Amino acid sequence: MDFADEVYLAALLDATLWAKQGDELWSVADLIRPKAAEYWEHEGEEQRARQHFLSAFLMMSAFAIENYLKGVLVCEHEAEFRREIRETRQLPDLLNTHSITDLCRAARVTVQPAGEERLLRELSAAATWAARYPTPARPREYEKGTFDGQEGIVLSLYSSGDIANTAKMVGVLRERLRTQIGETDADRATPI
Numbered sequence: 001m002d003f004a005d006e007v008y009l010a011a012l013l014d015a016t017l018w019a020k021q022g023d024e025l026w027s028v029a030d031l032i033r034p035k036a037a038e039y040w041e042h043e044g045e046e047q048r049a050r051q052h053f054l055s056a057f058l059m060m061s062a063f064a065i066e067n068y069l070k071g072v073l074v075c076e077h078e079a080e081f082r083r084e085i086r087e088t089r090q091l092p093d094l095l096n097t098h099s100i101t102d103l104c105r106a107a108r109v110t111v112q113p114a115g116e117e118r119l120l121r122e123l124s125a126a127a128t129w130a131a132r133y134p135t136p137a138r139p140r141e142y143e144k145g146t147f148d149g150q151e152g153i154v155l156s157l158y159s160s161g162d163i164a165n166t167a168k169m170v171g172v173l174r175e176r177l178r179t180q181i182g183e184t185d186a187d188r189a190t191p192i
Contacts, residue, residue, distance in 0.1 A: 005089060019181065022173075032060060061126075065103075069104065072180060101120040111169075
Protein backbone atom coordinates (compact mmCIF):
# COMPACT_ATOMS: atom_id res chain seq x y z
CA MET A 1 0.00 0.00 0.00
CA ASP A 2 1.23 3.49 -0.82
CA PHE A 3 1.00 6.64 1.30
CA ALA A 4 -2.50 7.59 0.07
CA ASP A 5 -3.77 4.09 0.88
CA GLU A 6 -2.34 4.32 4.40
CA VAL A 7 -3.93 7.73 4.98
CA TYR A 8 -7.26 6.39 3.68
CA LEU A 9 -7.03 3.33 5.92
CA ALA A 10 -6.13 5.37 9.00
CA ALA A 11 -9.01 7.83 8.49
CA LEU A 12 -11.55 5.16 7.64
CA LEU A 13 -10.71 3.11 10.74
CA ASP A 14 -10.66 6.09 13.12
CA ALA A 15 -14.02 5.97 14.90
CA THR A 16 -13.39 9.40 16.45
CA LEU A 17 -13.45 10.89 12.93
CA TRP A 18 -16.80 9.23 12.26
CA ALA A 19 -18.09 10.66 15.56
CA LYS A 20 -16.79 14.14 14.74
CA GLN A 21 -18.36 14.08 11.28
CA GLY A 22 -21.64 12.89 12.79
CA ASP A 23 -21.53 15.72 15.34
CA GLU A 24 -20.93 18.32 12.64
CA LEU A 25 -23.78 17.03 10.50
CA TRP A 26 -26.09 16.86 13.52
CA SER A 27 -25.24 20.47 14.44
CA VAL A 28 -26.52 21.52 10.99
CA ALA A 29 -29.66 19.39 11.36
CA ASP A 30 -30.23 20.93 14.78
CA LEU A 31 -30.13 24.43 13.25
CA ILE A 32 -32.89 23.41 10.83
CA ARG A 33 -34.97 21.66 13.51
CA PRO A 34 -37.12 24.67 14.56
CA LYS A 35 -38.09 25.37 10.94
CA ALA A 36 -38.78 21.67 10.37
CA ALA A 37 -41.10 21.65 13.40
CA GLU A 38 -43.19 24.41 11.78
CA TYR A 39 -44.30 21.85 9.20
CA TRP A 40 -46.65 20.35 11.79
CA GLU A 41 -48.12 23.73 12.74
CA HIS A 42 -49.79 24.15 9.34
CA GLU A 43 -52.05 22.29 6.94
CA GLY A 44 -52.57 22.04 3.21
CA GLU A 45 -50.59 24.38 0.99
CA GLU A 46 -48.94 26.16 3.91
CA GLN A 47 -47.67 22.82 5.20
CA ARG A 48 -46.39 21.78 1.76
CA ALA A 49 -44.55 25.11 1.51
CA ARG A 50 -42.54 24.11 4.62
CA GLN A 51 -41.84 20.49 3.66
CA HIS A 52 -38.35 21.30 2.39
CA PHE A 53 -37.28 22.21 5.93
CA LEU A 54 -38.51 18.88 7.28
CA SER A 55 -36.90 17.03 4.36
CA ALA A 56 -33.58 18.85 4.88
CA PHE A 57 -33.70 18.13 8.61
CA LEU A 58 -34.24 14.43 7.94
CA MET A 59 -31.48 14.38 5.31
CA MET A 60 -28.88 16.02 7.57
CA SER A 61 -30.01 13.82 10.47
CA ALA A 62 -29.70 10.73 8.28
CA PHE A 63 -26.16 11.75 7.31
CA ALA A 64 -25.29 12.17 11.01
CA ILE A 65 -26.90 8.84 11.96
CA GLU A 66 -25.08 7.13 9.08
CA ASN A 67 -21.74 8.42 10.41
CA TYR A 68 -22.49 7.33 13.99
CA LEU A 69 -23.52 3.86 12.80
CA LYS A 70 -20.46 3.51 10.58
CA GLY A 71 -18.30 4.58 13.54
CA VAL A 72 -19.91 1.83 15.64
CA LEU A 73 -19.23 -0.70 12.88
CA VAL A 74 -15.62 0.45 12.60
CA CYS A 75 -15.18 -0.18 16.34
CA GLU A 76 -16.71 -3.63 16.06
CA HIS A 77 -15.07 -4.77 12.79
CA GLU A 78 -11.75 -2.92 12.68
CA ALA A 79 -9.55 -5.96 11.98
CA GLU A 80 -11.94 -7.29 9.32
CA PHE A 81 -12.17 -3.86 7.65
CA ARG A 82 -8.38 -3.42 7.77
CA ARG A 83 -7.93 -6.75 5.98
CA GLU A 84 -10.66 -6.00 3.42
CA ILE A 85 -9.25 -2.54 2.64
CA ARG A 86 -5.74 -3.90 2.22
CA GLU A 87 -7.06 -6.55 -0.20
CA THR A 88 -9.52 -4.46 -2.21
CA ARG A 89 -8.23 -0.89 -1.66
CA GLN A 90 -11.80 0.35 -1.36
CA LEU A 91 -14.61 0.90 1.13
CA PRO A 92 -15.63 -2.31 2.92
CA ASP A 93 -18.95 -3.73 1.74
CA LEU A 94 -20.54 -3.32 5.20
CA LEU A 95 -19.87 0.43 5.05
CA ASN A 96 -20.77 0.87 1.38
CA THR A 97 -24.41 1.80 1.94
CA HIS A 98 -26.57 4.78 2.84
CA SER A 99 -29.40 2.56 4.09
CA ILE A 100 -30.03 3.47 7.71
CA THR A 101 -32.09 0.29 8.01
CA ASP A 102 -29.20 -1.91 6.83
CA LEU A 103 -26.65 -0.08 8.98
CA CYS A 104 -28.88 -0.44 12.07
CA ARG A 105 -29.23 -4.14 11.36
CA ALA A 106 -25.45 -4.54 10.92
CA ALA A 107 -24.78 -2.63 14.17
CA ARG A 108 -27.51 -4.59 15.98
CA VAL A 109 -29.47 -1.44 16.76
CA THR A 110 -33.07 -2.06 17.80
CA VAL A 111 -35.47 0.76 17.06
CA GLN A 112 -37.92 1.70 19.80
CA PRO A 113 -40.82 1.85 19.85
CA ALA A 114 -41.38 -1.23 17.76
CA GLY A 115 -42.82 -0.27 14.42
CA GLU A 116 -40.56 2.73 13.90
CA GLU A 117 -38.87 0.95 11.02
CA ARG A 118 -40.88 3.39 8.89
CA LEU A 119 -38.70 6.21 10.23
CA LEU A 120 -35.56 4.27 9.25
CA ARG A 121 -36.96 3.97 5.70
CA GLU A 122 -37.76 7.70 5.65
CA LEU A 123 -34.24 8.54 6.84
CA SER A 124 -32.72 6.23 4.23
CA ALA A 125 -34.84 7.85 1.52
CA ALA A 126 -33.90 11.34 2.76
CA ALA A 127 -30.21 10.44 2.63
CA THR A 128 -30.33 8.97 -0.85
CA TRP A 129 -32.94 10.94 -2.77
CA ALA A 130 -36.09 12.30 -1.09
CA ALA A 131 -34.54 15.54 0.18
CA ARG A 132 -32.16 15.92 -2.76
CA TYR A 133 -33.92 15.00 -5.99
CA PRO A 134 -37.49 15.06 -7.34
CA THR A 135 -37.48 11.28 -7.90
CA PRO A 136 -35.52 8.22 -6.76
CA ALA A 137 -32.90 6.62 -8.98
CA ARG A 138 -35.10 3.58 -9.59
CA PRO A 139 -38.91 3.30 -9.78
CA ARG A 140 -38.96 0.41 -7.31
CA GLU A 141 -37.81 2.81 -4.58
CA TYR A 142 -41.28 4.33 -4.46
CA GLU A 143 -43.47 2.76 -1.81
CA LYS A 144 -47.02 1.63 -2.52
CA GLY A 145 -49.53 2.80 0.03
CA THR A 146 -52.88 4.35 0.81
CA PHE A 147 -53.47 8.00 1.58
CA ASP A 148 -56.88 9.60 2.11
CA GLY A 149 -58.47 6.32 1.08
CA GLN A 150 -56.72 6.22 -2.29
CA GLU A 151 -54.11 3.64 -3.19
CA GLY A 152 -51.04 4.78 -5.05
CA ILE A 153 -47.42 5.77 -4.76
CA VAL A 154 -46.43 7.32 -1.46
CA LEU A 155 -43.48 9.68 -1.63
CA SER A 156 -43.16 10.17 2.11
CA LEU A 157 -44.93 9.06 5.24
CA TYR A 158 -43.92 11.73 7.72
CA SER A 159 -45.18 11.48 11.26
CA SER A 160 -45.43 14.28 13.82
CA GLY A 161 -43.05 12.31 16.08
CA ASP A 162 -40.28 12.03 13.47
CA ILE A 163 -38.31 15.05 14.69
CA ALA A 164 -38.28 13.95 18.34
CA ASN A 165 -37.65 10.30 17.46
CA THR A 166 -34.80 11.25 15.15
CA ALA A 167 -33.21 13.41 17.87
CA LYS A 168 -33.57 10.54 20.35
CA MET A 169 -31.96 8.13 17.88
CA VAL A 170 -29.06 10.53 17.36
CA GLY A 171 -28.55 10.83 21.13
CA VAL A 172 -28.52 7.07 21.66
CA LEU A 173 -26.14 6.41 18.75
CA ARG A 174 -23.79 9.25 19.78
CA GLU A 175 -23.52 7.83 23.28
CA ARG A 176 -23.02 4.28 22.04
CA LEU A 177 -20.21 5.37 19.75
CA ARG A 178 -18.63 7.58 22.40
CA THR A 179 -18.70 4.69 24.87
CA GLN A 180 -17.11 2.36 22.33
CA ILE A 181 -14.28 4.77 21.58
CA GLY A 182 -13.84 5.58 25.28
CA GLU A 183 -14.44 9.29 24.86
CA THR A 184 -15.43 11.41 27.84
CA ASP A 185 -17.28 14.73 27.94
CA ALA A 186 -13.94 16.51 28.40
CA ASP A 187 -12.66 14.99 25.11
CA ARG A 188 -15.56 16.31 23.04
CA ALA A 189 -15.39 19.38 20.92
CA THR A 190 -18.63 21.33 21.04
CA PRO A 191 -20.02 21.89 17.55
CA ILE A 192 -20.80 25.54 16.86
